[in-house]
Amino acid sequence: MTDHLVIAIDGPAGSGKSTLGRALAGRLGLRTLDTGASYRAVAALAIRRGVALDDLAAVASLASSARLEISDRVMIDDIDVTEEIRSEEVNAAVSVVAANPEVRSALVAWQRRWADEHAGGIVEGRDIGSVVFPDAPVKLFLTANVEERARRRSEEGQASVERRDRMDSTRAVSPLTTAPGATVVDTTEMPVDEVVDLVLTMVDAATGGKR
Ligand code: CDP
Numbered sequence: 001m002t003d004h005l006v007i008a009i010d011g012p013a014g015s016g017k018s019t020l021g022r023a024l025a026g027r028l029g030l031r032t033l034d035t036g037a038s039y040r041a042v043a044a045l046a047i048r049r050g051v052a053l054d055d056l057a058a059v060a061s062l063a064s065s066a067r068l069e070i071s072d073r074v075m076i077d078d079i080d081v082t083e084e085i086r087s088e089e090v091n092a093a094v095s096v097v098a099a100n101p102e103v104r105s106a107l108v109a110w111q112r113r114w115a116d117e118h119a120g121g122i123v124e125g126r127d128i129g130s131v132v133f134p135d136a137p138v139k140l141f142l143t144a145n146v147e148e149r150a151r152r153r154s155e156e157g158q159a160s161v162e163r164r165d166r167m168d169s170t171r172a173v174s175p176l177t178t179a180p181g182a183t184v185v186d187t188t189e190m191p192v193d194e195v196v197d198l199v200l201t202m203v204d205a206a207t208g209g210k211r
Pocket of ligand 1: 015095096124128153164
C-alpha cells in the first residue's frame with residue numbers, strides 16, 4: 001500500500017467527484033485518478049472484442065492482461081477509448097463488468113500501482129476509502145439528490161444513472177458504501193469552492209499543515 005498522500009473520494013454517479021478532484025489537484029499539486037475510467041475501459045474492450053459480459057472468466061482475463069493508461073486520454077491495449085467509454089453502450093455494460101470480482105482485483109492492483117508511481121494522488125470511485133486505500137488520511141463520500149445528479153448527467157439520462165446506482169450499491173463485492181472514517185458531503189446545493197475549502201481544511205488537519 002502506498003505511503004504517499006491519497007485523498008479518497010467516493011460517491012454515486014453525478015455526485016461531483018471529478019469536479020472536486022480537478023479543483024483539488026490544482027490546489028494541492030497532486031494528480032487525479034478517475035477509477036471509473038478503468039472499469040469503463042475494460043467494458044469498452046469487452047464490447048470491441050465481442051466478449052459476453054456474463055462470461056466472468058473471459059472478461060476477467062481481459063482485465064488482467066490489458067495494458068491500461070489513464071491520463072488526459074484513456075488507452076487500453078494501445079486503443080484510445082477516451083470518447084467511447086462515455087457511450088450509451090458502455091454506460092449499460094460498466095456496472096456488470098464492475099461486479100465481476102476478478103475484474104475488481106485486477107483493477108484495484110493497477111490503481112494501487114498508479115498511486116505508488118505517482119507519489120499519491122486524488123483517487124475517485126466507489127470503493128476507494130473502503131477497499132482500495134482504507135488507510136487514506138482523507139476520505140470523502142459525496143452525495144447529491146438523484147434529480148440533481150441526473151441533471152449533471154443529462155446526456156446519460158436518469159433511468160441509466162438510477163440503474164447503475166442500484167447495481168453498484170447492491171453488488172456482492174465492494175458495493176458503493178460510506179467507508180469507515182469518511183466525511184459525507186451533500187453537494188446538491190453546495191458550491192464547488194465551499195467543498196474545496198472544506199477538504200483543504202481536512203487535508204491540513206491530516207498532514208499537520210504540511211501540504
Ligand atoms: O462518472 P460516474 O460517477 O457517473 O461513473 P464512473 O465513476 O465513471 O464509474 C462508472 C462505473 O464504474 C460505476 O457505475 C461503477 O459500476 C464502476 N466503478 C466501480 O465499481 N468502482 C470504482 N471504484 C469506480 C467505478
